[in-house]
Amino acid sequence: MTFIHAFLPLGLHLCSVLVIAFWLFRTTQKILLCRNKSTDNIPPGTGGLPLIGESLQFLSANSSAKGLYHFVHIRRLRYGNCFKTNIFGKTHVFVSSVESAKAILSNDFVNFTKRYVKSISELVGDQSILCATQEYHRLIRGRLSNLFTMDSTSSFIKHFDHLIVTTLRSWEHKQTVVVLDDALKVTFQAICKMAISLENPNELEMLQKDVGQVCEAMLAFPLNLPYTRFRAGMKARKRIMEMLKKIIDERRQGCGECHEDFIQSLVSEDEKLGCKLTDSQVQDNILTMIIAGQITTASAMTWMVKYLDENQEIQHTLRAEQQLMLADKNPCGSPLTIEDLNAMPYASKVVRESLRMASVVPWFPRVALKDCEIEGFKIKKGWIVNIDARYIHLDPTVYHDPSEFYPSRFDDESKPYSFLAFGTGGRTCLGMNLAKAMMLVFLNRLVTTYRWKVMDPDSSLEKWVLFARPRTGCPIRVTRV
Numbered sequence: 001m002t003f004i005h006a007f008l009p010l011g012l013h014l015c016s017v018l019v020i021a022f023w024l025f026r027t028t029q030k031i032l033l034c035r036n037k038s039t040d041n042i043p044p045g046t047g048g049l050p051l052i053g054e055s056l057q058f059l060s061a062n063s064s065a066k067g068l069y070h071f072v073h074i075r076r077l078r079y080g081n082c083f084k085t086n087i088f089g090k091t092h093v094f095v096s097s098v099e100s101a102k103a104i105l106s107n108d109f110v111n112f113t114k115r116y117v118k119s120i121s122e123l124v125g126d127q128s129i130l131c132a133t134q135e136y137h138r139l140i141r142g143r144l145s146n147l148f149t150m151d152s153t154s155s156f157i158k159h160f161d162h163l164i165v166t167t168l169r170s171w172e173h174k175q176t177v178v179v180l181d182d183a184l185k186v187t188f189q190a191i192c193k194m195a196i197s198l199e200n201p202n203e204l205e206m207l208q209k210d211v212g213q214v215c216e217a218m219l220a221f222p223l224n225l226p227y228t229r230f231r232a233g234m235k236a237r238k239r240i241m242e243m244l245k246k247i248i249d250e251r252r253q254g255c256g257e258c259h260e261d262f263i264q265s266l267v268s269e270d271e272k273l274g275c276k277l278t279d280s281q282v283q284d285n286i287l288t289m290i291i292a293g294q295i296t297t298a299s300a301m302t303w304m305v306k307y308l309d310e311n312q313e314i315q316h317t318l319r320a321e322q323q324l325m326l327a328d329k330n331p332c333g334s335p336l337t338i339e340d341l342n343a344m345p346y347a348s349k350v351v352r353e354s355l356r357m358a359s360v361v362p363w364f365p366r367v368a369l370k371d372c373e374i375e376g377f378k379i380k381k382g383w384i385v386n387i388d389a390r391y392i393h394l395d396p397t398v399y400h401d402p403s404e405f406y407p408s409r410f411d412d413e414s415k416p417y418s419f420l421a422f423g424t425g426g427r428t429c430l431g432m433n434l435a436k437a438m439m440l441v442f443l444n445r446l447v448t449t450y451r452w453k454v455m456d457p458d459s460s461l462e463k464w465v466l467f468a469r470p471r472t473g474c475p476i477r478v479t480r481v
């Protein structure tokens with residue numbers, strides 16, 4: 001064997017190593033260039049790895065104690081107020097100014113429409129109002145808004161008040177109470193009664209477990225494979241759909257007792273709109289209401305308890321207002337009413353401030369229906385543009401001393417598009433008044449019954465949740481007022 005024959009394979013190996021190293025160097029260089037510079041006025045940011053983009057970083061933020069929003073936070077620090085990323089194969093842009101919120105939300109249905117990541121839309125179902133665009137959105141929003149009548153809200157408040165009073169009574173002899181656990185339970189009970197007249201404790205418990213699994217899967221990788229979080233969520237969704245289908249069949253056949261709840265109104269033909277909803281339209285939207293209403297409200301209530309513990313003077317002012325309101329109430333000891341809730345100006349500001357600080361729904365996703373420009377950057381048709389409400393709520397140019405819990409900042413009207421806890425425009429939260437009512441009832445009964453101390457001030461966040469909430473669930477110890 002000659003010298004050349006002996007060393008030829010080694011030389012070939014060396015060449016291929018050099019070619020691969022050169023390719024890696026060029027690719028990294030391109031990625032870095034793309035990170036630091038935006039070409040053609042495209043928002044800065046990296047597309048991440050081929051196919052999966054930055055999905056792994058997104059999922060890893062979701063499973064960390066810093067919470068999902070940390071994914072957005074660190075990129076905004078790196079690239080500025082408008083940046084681009086790629087999640088689950090889609091280009092996402094995040095924007096975080098009042099001006100961009102206005103540009104997008106005032107053009108909903110014209111230049112933009114709502115679009116959730118695939119995992120969420122598969123779990124709530126394609127007939128859900130959350131996934132609805134244009135015509136179908138108008139139809140379904142019309143039907144769902146009709147459910148929130150004055151009568152239904154009044155009886156809801158009365159029922160919710162009863163649940164809260166019972167729950168608080170059970171706290172008296174407990175060593176420690178985990179606020180989030182009871183808040184989730186009580187909001188779930190209230191919404192299920194209003195939506196489907198479900199009150200059986202065992203059935204409620206099973207349904208709450210299933211709804212919890214659906215929610216946990218919402219930000220999982222949307223691959224329906226055995227033993228994955230997403231598969232578990234889809235199976236839970238199937239069980240919920242079957243349960244709702246049974247109720248729908250009974251209601252359509254007119255058997256059993258007569259109910260005045262959301263599902264009854266949705267299965268009946270709307271005389272004004274002249275349309276009948278299909279079973280899957282009813283099923284997806286009942287599930288949506290339960291999900292949209294329970295976890296958001298319970299998380300907001302939990303944050304409110306934490307903020308009030310950290311701000312004793314505010315708690316003191318609030319207690320004085322609430323005690324005065326109860327003292328004036330006639331007959332004394334009767335359930336709270338809409339009128340009572342309207343006579344709580346300071347408590348309403350406490351609720352608003354808690355919603356601002358907590359930003360339970362941190363950003364709102366929209367898809368661009370055409371090429372356009374936001375914050376001076378080009379946005380291409382099909383890209384998802386997310387309005388970062390949390391940043392707007394904590395922007396010092398919008399709110400003075402934004403990290404201070406200061407309800408009186410709402411003595412004056414907020415500037416348009418600066419308070420986005422419930423969104424604004426054609427997609428504003430349908431349950432906004434119900435959510436505020438639940439928070440006010442809870443606040444009134446809590447501060448007039450107990451003083452409390454948060455036992456574990458750990459502020460790390462729970463993993464795998466769409467709406468940020470404390471990992472500890474906010475354990476408190478209560479003493480009678």
Ligand code: HEM
Nearest residue numbers: 292293296297300360361364421422423427429430431435
């Ligand atoms: C504190 C509690 C709540 C918060 C913070 C909240 C927040 C929000 C936000 C920010 C949006 C719209 C975002 C966007 O523009 O994309 C929304 C939409 C919605 N919310 Fe709520 N929500 C709460 C409670 C409720 C309740 C109690 C219900 C019903 C029982 C409800 C039902 C809905 C529905 C159906 C939509 C979709 C509206 C549409 O797309 O037209 N929410 N919510």
